[in-house]
Amino acid sequence: MNKHTVSSKFVLMIATMLPAILLATSLTLSLVPTTAFAQNADSNNQRDIHENQGGDNSVVVDPIVQPDVGVALNINVNTHVITDPENCDEASDEVSQGNNQDSTEEARSNGNVGDNSVYVSPQVQTTTLVGANLYVDTDVVPEGCNPADTVNQGNDQTASQDAGGDVEAGRNSIINIPTVQNADTVSRNDNVNTDATIPVSLPQ
Numbered sequence: 290m291n292k293h294t295v296s297s298k299f300v301l302m303i304a305t306m307l308p309a310i311l312l313a314t315s316l317t318l319s320l321v322p323t324t325a326f327a328q329n330a331d332s333n334n335q336r337d338i339h340e341n342q343g344g345d346n347s348v349v350v351d352p353i354v355q356p357d358v359g360v361a362l363n364i365n366v367n368t369h370v371i372t373d374p375e376n377c378d379e380a381s382d383e384v385s386q387g388n389n390q391d392s393t394e395e396a397r398s399n400g401n402v403g404d405n406s407v408y409v410s411p412q413v414q415t416t417t418l419v420g421a422n423l424y425v426d427t428d429v430v431p432e433g434c435n436p437a438d439t440v441n442q443g444n445d446q447t448a449s450q451d452a453g454g455d456v457e458a459g460r461n462s463i464i465n466i467p468t469v470q471n472a473d474t475v476s477r478n479d480n481v482n483t484d485a486t487i488p489v490s491l492p493q
Contacts, residue, residue, distance in 0.1 A: 341400035
């Protein structure tokens with residue numbers, strides 16, 4: 290087995306250089322202002338058209354259930370580290386976040402039954418649309434530097450529900466087409482902006 294011994298001086302050198310390398314990397318990346326555009330588009334269409342036939346003394350049970358859950362989320366996190374006051378504008382960002390959600394539900398129960406028949410077709414339509422945008426911007430800038438971010442956020446949500454039916458029945462028949470419809474939309478936009486300042490270095 291070969292054993293390799295690393296000197297304590299080498300370890301100390303790496304430990305000293307690593308923070309400087311990371312800082313230099315962050316400074317290099319931070320000199321580019323952010324222009325971000327995030328757009329989610331979600332469309333869901335459900336269409337159930339049922340045709341039922343029954344003779345005399347028939348029993349038709351035909352439920353229709355249409356559930357729809359749509360979730361759209363945009364998250365942007367951005368950080369700038371600026372040390373030179375002349376680069377203050379580099380901490381200003383332009384961000385657009387949007388969600389377009391469209392849900393359409395159509396249920397129809399059509400049929401024909403004879404005398405002394407039972408026709409039951411419950412219809413349940415439920416829609417839940419959740420749209421959220423989150424932008425988090427944390428900048429480290431020199432004193433006197435005031436970054437100005439432009440953040441546009443929006444949610445466009447549309448829910449449409451249509452239920453019913455057309456049933457022809459003979460004498461003494463029972464027709465029951467109950468409908469239950471529920472549509473909920475949740476929209477949220479959050480913009481978190483936190484800036485920290487560092488002293489401006491005076492010229493030597």
